[in-house]
Amino acid sequence: MLHLAQSGTQNPLVPNLTELILGAFAFFLIFGVLAKILLPRISKVLTERTDAIEGGLQRAEEAQAEAQRVLEQYRAQLADARQEASRLREEAREQGAQIIAEMREQASAEARRLVQAAHSQIEADRAQALQTLKAEVGSLAVDLAGRVVGESLSDEARQRRTVERFLTELEQQPEAAAR
């Protein structure tokens, strides 16, 4: 605690000129360095940081929206695919049923045709057999009758009439029996 001798100079409200000048100089030094060098640098970084944070948030939002959109699209596609699959199944089932019906139809038609052909064949065979039989039965019967009655029925016309009559009778017999 060094007391200066003359208390006249010890007025706390009288600024010391040296201190005043050096103090102002020191302030301008700080101010200059802060204003020209340091604060522009940090301001730039603070702005960049704000941009980065805001940009990051925006990018995240965009990514989320994109993901949402893709998910919607995927869901729509999945629904479409399911619908398509069920449609195809339905179609296949219908087609199968149709094919089976067609095949059944074809088979029964073929069967009918075969039966029909068999019937025709049998009918034709029968007619042919009947025809053959008619010719043979006549001569056989004449022979037999000739032999039985001992009389030759040489007269052609009579002979034929007799045969015709016999055959007519013969034909009527089975019909009567059928009734």
Add this chain to the structure above:
Amino acid sequence: MSGVLAVAEHCTPETAHIYSGCGYPAPSIGDFFFEPIFKIGSFEFTKPILYMLVAAAIVLIFFWFAFGKPKLVPRGIQNLGELGLLFVRDQILRPHLGKKGDRFLPFIMSLFFFIWIMNLFEIIPGVMFPPTSKFAFPFGLTVIVWVTYVGLGIRHQGPIGYFKNMAAPSGAPAWILPLLAPIELFSNLLIRPFTLSVRLMANMLAGHVLLLVFALGTWYLFDLSISLLFSATSLAVYLLVTLLEVLVTLLQAFIFATLAAFYISDSLESAH
């Protein structure tokens, strides 16, 4: 006590003790005037100048390391620097000047941190002296603030408009102007800088004196007797005052910077 003082020729604050026959070495204004550390002609380099330069160096070095190579993702000292910057910007600058006042940030920041570090020297062990208690430093800063806000006022409102707006605030009735105008001019141009500088100086001076009273009291009362109790009490008060002064150092720097911002905003708005 007066008789004791008369015989105590050998008494100094270092040797004075309660039962040594020396009186209490009360701090005086002389404690703010130092012998120069060295002299070059009429230039006297004193302790307050040294502390002031150290404070300026601390501010410069701190911000150089904080903002010299700033990173997008701040680390370490840059975090601290940004904390300081945002405090000055959001608590001091923007309440008065708004966002458009950010161009004054270097000015207000320099004021705040330079004054605060100088104030802090009041309670830094080993230093224990605030250069701001020397009137020259607050006065110098105040002159700079004064030139700034008067200059800005003249530039933004015109050389006549500025003083006219100052003398005749809008809304004041004409008959009161003869009374109001001198008061307003006196208040804005002289009272403002005077109170700005004296408030800071007086607060720091008073704080330093207060600390001295109890520091010297602790030492003076220290004795292996009942006085030890008084000494301990003095020490406790000294520590409490130190805590108080932590707030005062910050508050005075804050007030100085806030008023500077307010005066500047006052000059920018033409409609007062």
